[in-house]
Amino acid sequence: MLLSGDSIRLLVKQKKLIGENGITGRVSSATSPNNEKILSYGVGPAGYDLRLSHSFVYHDKTVEYCTLPGSKISPALPPDHNFFVFQNKQSLSSPSSYLPVADPKNLYDCTNNFSSSSTGQNESLKNDWKFVSFDSNLYRGMFLGPKCSVLAQSLEKIEMTKMHMGICIGKSSYARCGLLVNVTPIEPNWRGYLVIELTNLSDYYLRLYPGEGIAQLLFLEIDQPSDYSGRWQDQPPLSEYFV
Secondary structure: OEOOHHHHHHHHHOOOEEOOOOOOOEEOHHHOOOOOOOOOEEEOOOOEEEEEOOEEEEEOOOEEEEEEEHHHOOOOOOOOOEEEEEEEOOOOOOOOOOOOOOOHHHOOOOEOOOOOOOOOOOOEHHHHEEEEEOOOOOOOEEEEOOOOEEEEEEEEEEEOOOOEEEEEEEOHHHHOOOEEEEOOOEOOOOEEEEEEEEEEOOOOOEEEOOOOEEEEEEEEEOOOOOOOOOOOOOEOOHHHHHO
16 A cells, blocks of 8 residues: 555654654745745655755766856856766776776675786775765755766655555656666665665756755555565665765
């Protein structure tokens, strides 16, 4: 059974399903007192719209970030405000160096098996993943470059019960801009901050809005209690894992 907004609201009030930073209402352009454009978040008719946090992880071998003034990005942006930009590096390392490899069986801490034996070096993949936090007091906004991927995180902490599981999907406004939002199913009784993989499939620099809606979480009630006990239980914020 798919939970309705009213059922979700009651459980969130009890700090179930959504814990820290959860809200029981809904914030959107329609509810903005100043008619401000907002990517909606909070409880919806049959789901909960999660917010994008200000923390990101990127692969240092293929992605870089920089800060650019609005005048260098678009005439529609304030020229004297700085913006945070992720983009793909123009070229990979030389053929004699390691290839940027990701192994799902040894995520973040595996040895690069494609290294050259002549160098005698072994690199940890975790060293290739870098954490960065977007400071909204310093930057007016941020952009994800064309064909660029980063790991993001929900602002809210998930507190799934033993009787519910979650399915997370992207928001239509971002989807129409070419943003792929990928999150695996949330198992019953799982707790933690949800890691969200973001990929810009378009050929444009796509603007992201930390603190506003990024994905919709649907809650399903299962027929008997179940309990997740895997490696990602009590997943901490990215800042604690990578710093």
